[in-house]
Amino acid sequence: MAKIKQNSPVLFFYNNSKKWLTKISKNESFHTHIGILKHSDAIGKEYGSKLITNKDKYVYLLEPTMYDYxxxxxxxxxxxxxxxxxxxxxxxxxxxxxxxxxxxxxxxxxxxxxxxxxxxxxxxxxxxxxxxxxxxxxxxxxxxxxxxxxxxxxxxxxxxxxxxxxxxxxxxxxxxxxxxxxxxxxxxxxxxxxxxxxxxxxxxxxxxxxxxxxxxxxxxxxxxxxxxxIEAREGKTRxxxxxxxxxxxxxxxxxxxxxxSRASTKKSKPAEAKKSTSKPVKKSTKTIKTKKSTSKPVKKSTPKTSKKSLEK
CATH class of the missing domain: 3.40.50.150 (Vaccinia Virus protein VP39)
Incomplete structure (x- = not known):
């Protein structure tokens, strides 16, 4: 059985429109239009018990739910x-x-x-x-x-x-x-x-x-x-x-x-094909190197032909 202690959260429930959420402190009292509630009177009671105010009205001591908070x-x-x-x-x-x-x-x-x-x-x-x-x-x-x-x-x-x-x-x-x-x-x-x-x-x-x-x-x-x-009452529920x-x-x-992204990839397949031809951009780098290597002999071959032409 959960009992109310100092600092316990309590919902003082009078009716659906009159209810108050508070934390119990033994030196405090709660003043309402239905009377005064002493916190100390709640300490030691089980949740669900009731307290009587000085105006002979009673409230229930309910354990608060997240809904109440x-x-x-x-x-x-x-x-x-x-x-x-x-x-x-x-x-x-x-x-x-x-x-x-x-x-x-x-x-x-x-x-x-x-x-x-x-x-x-x-x-x-x-x-x-x-x-x-x-x-x-x-x-x-x-x-x-x-x-x-x-x-x-x-x-x-x-x-x-x-x-x-x-x-x-x-x-x-x-x-x-x-x-x-x-x-x-x-x-x-x-x-x-x-x-x-x-x-x-x-x-x-x-x-x-x-x-x-x-x-x-x-x-x-x-x-x-x-x-x-729905207000459910005997004989007059409405x-x-x-x-x-x-x-x-x-x-x-x-x-x-x-x-x-995949759809756009499919659409751009021709572009990718171009890229793939240019992908040998890496390969083409090698090709460019070979061209450079062939171009070197070109320089050498030019003087050779010129010598031959001179001999002739």
Whole structure:
């Protein structure tokens, strides 16, 4: 049985709209509209127990999941929601031991979730150019307890001359112009490696798809994921009036080899034939030497003939 201790993370759960994520500290109290919760009262209790406030309201002490961390992280930018993250992980087949490239750390929601899946043998390498967002992400990643499995880089891959990584299993892109980094992503992905890009608009989706085709990616798929909550109650179950609608479009693809270089080679066969005739450019060097050697006698033979002509 997992029991709550000093510094244990706890989700104080009152209802679906009123829940608070905190770390237990025996000298602290949590003040809410439903009353005061003393942290010390939670210490020693099993996860799932309940606490009574001074207003006779009760909350459950739940062990936080990665979903809870993601939904309650500090937002520096728009986050990637669990409904989209779940599909990304499933579709790309992300699992323990994989190396993940992320371009656009943002608030670190996707970073944290993916790191929790690839640990303990895998790692997430995340890149961003905004130091302020990176600091927010660092706090969120630390709060989620996955700092050990994440390396943050303050680097603009759009302008990088040399790619810092290779043989990545999956690339995740969360930029306003994801198509710009597709050539760089291709260099860092292994063969058949997956790429997922987050696109808030369809215009971005179109440009991205064109770039994926140009850079030899296949299995291209664009999707949108919407969750509709149901309020299930005896005799009056109905759809919820609240819910998360459109958040983003997702674009998935895999690195392939179209054989374009081979096709261009076939087309250029005549040119190669020319090269092959000129390939004896190396041989022709020898020929040139022989010519030089023959040309030397030419110089000698000229005086000989001239002597003969003089004798005549």
């Amino acid at each position: 993601v939904m309650r992280i500090q937002h520096g930018t728009q986050i990637v929601y669990p409904k989209d993250i779940g599909y990304i992980i499933a579709r790309a087949g992300i699992g323990d031991g994989q190396k993940i490239l992320e371009i656009g750390t943002g608030s670190g929601s996707l970073t944290s979730f993916v790191a929790s899946v690839v640990k303990p043998r895998g790692h997430v390498y995340t890149f961003d150019v905004d130091e302020n967002f990176m600091k927010i992400a660092e706090k969120n990643i630390k709060k989620a307890g996955v700092s050990k499995y994440v390396t943050q880089h303050n680097m603009d891959l759009k302008t990088a001359k040399k790619m810092p990584l290779e043989n990545m299993d999956v690339a995740l892109i969360d930029l306003g112009d994801p198509w710009v980094v597709i050539p760089q992503v291709r260099q860092m992905l292994k063969g058949s490696g997956s790429v997922f890009a987050i696109c808030p608009t369809m215009n971005q989706l179109e440009k991205l798809t064109m770039a994926l085709v140009e850079n030899e990616f296949t299995d291209i798929e664009s999707t949108e994921h919407i969750i509709r909550n 759809h919820s009036f609240q819910g998360i609608g459109h958040t983003t479009y997702l674009c998935f693809a895999r690195k392939a080899f179209f054989g374009r």
